[in-house]
Amino acid sequence: MKPKVAFFDFASCEGCQLQKLNCEEELPLVLDAVEIVNFREASSARSDDYEIAFVEGSITTPHCVERIKKIRAQAKFLVAFGACASTGGLNMLKNFQPLDEVRAYVYGDGAKYFDTLPVRPVHEVVPVDYKIHGCPGDKGDILECVRSLLLGKIPKEKRYPVCVECKRKDNICRYDEGEVCLGPITRAGCGANCPSNAFHCFGCRGLVDDPVTDSARDVLAKHGLTPDEILKKFRLFYGYSEVAR
Numbered sequence: 001m002k003p004k005v006a007f008f009d010f011a012s013c014e015g016c017q018l019q020k021l022n023c024e025e026e027l028p029l030v031l032d033a034v035e036i037v038n039f040r041e042a043s044s045a046r047s048d049d050y051e052i053a054f055v056e057g058s059i060t061t062p063h064c065v066e067r068i069k070k071i072r073a074q075a076k077f078l079v080a081f082g083a084c085a086s087t088g089g090l091n092m093l094k095n096f097q098p099l100d101e102v103r104a105y106v107y108g109d110g111a112k113y114f115d116t117l118p119v120r121p122v123h124e125v126v127p128v129d130y131k132i133h134g135c136p137g138d139k140g141d142i143l144e145c146v147r148s149l150l151l152g153k154i155p156k157e158k159r160y161p162v163c164v165e166c167k168r169k170d171n172i173c174r175y176d177e178g179e180v181c182l183g184p185i186t187r188a189g190c191g192a193n194c195p196s197n198a199f200h201c202f203g204c205r206g207l208v209d210d211p212v213t214d215s216a217r218d219v220l221a222k223h224g225l226t227p228d229e230i231l232k233k234f235r236l237f238y239g240y241s242e243v244a245r
């Protein structure tokens, strides 16, 4: 019997699900090993009988809360898939504005019909077994997660910063090019994707465990950023953490 896998989306752009579909070369092998019973972007199949749930998106409404609880009750293993699900991602920007203003801005006169809550990552509402970080979730991480689950193992999250992967690749540091970069305090796992393509890390995988944020602030300030600019940089993807308050 193949394990049954379901994909679900909450508040998100659905780019993480698309990233799964981008694993074109590996998809036939994945489909040999698992049965996908729910995946709105790719299939009309709908079933509530599954063991593994990949959940994309943040929890932002009372309906989201009810729905994620039902998914958790069914799934033996629940993966928070992508930044919106694992840290709140870009959606957390909403929490720095008055909720009524945000609602009125988006829905205008119809705002009263749309209930809203402060944004939360999935683990703030139900227990999560594993997090795939990044915006979008990294293809390599997705495949490693599926492979580990099929072997009955829980994959390990990277606990070191992007700089480690960047140095391994012998990239030119963006600071040496006169830019600023959040790699020193951002969780690795993307293979230093942005610096490897001559772009700075903007923190999409969220903060690494035990980040040295005071030093990171000092370095950003030394490179000319004002406290407000630093806060804006931190809020883009670290919104769930204290450093962005």
Ligand code: SF4
Residues within 6 Å of the ligand: 012, 013, 014, 015, 016, 017, 056, 057, 082, 083, 084, 085, 089, 090, 134, 135, 136, 137
């Ligand atoms: S993490 Fe990024 S790519 Fe994935 S759903 Fe959220 S906004 Fe889209």
Ligand code: SF4
Residues within 6 Å of the ligand: 162, 163, 164, 166, 167, 171, 172, 173, 174, 175, 181, 182, 183, 184, 192, 195, 200, 201
């Ligand atoms: S470019 Fe960024 S990630 Fe790479 S070493 Fe420099 S600070 Fe670290």
Ligand code: SF4
Residues within 6 Å of the ligand: 134, 135, 162, 186, 187, 190, 191, 192, 193, 194, 195, 200, 201, 202, 203, 204, 205, 206
């Ligand atoms: S380098 Fe930074 S912003 Fe770019 S993919 Fe990796 S974690 Fe995300």
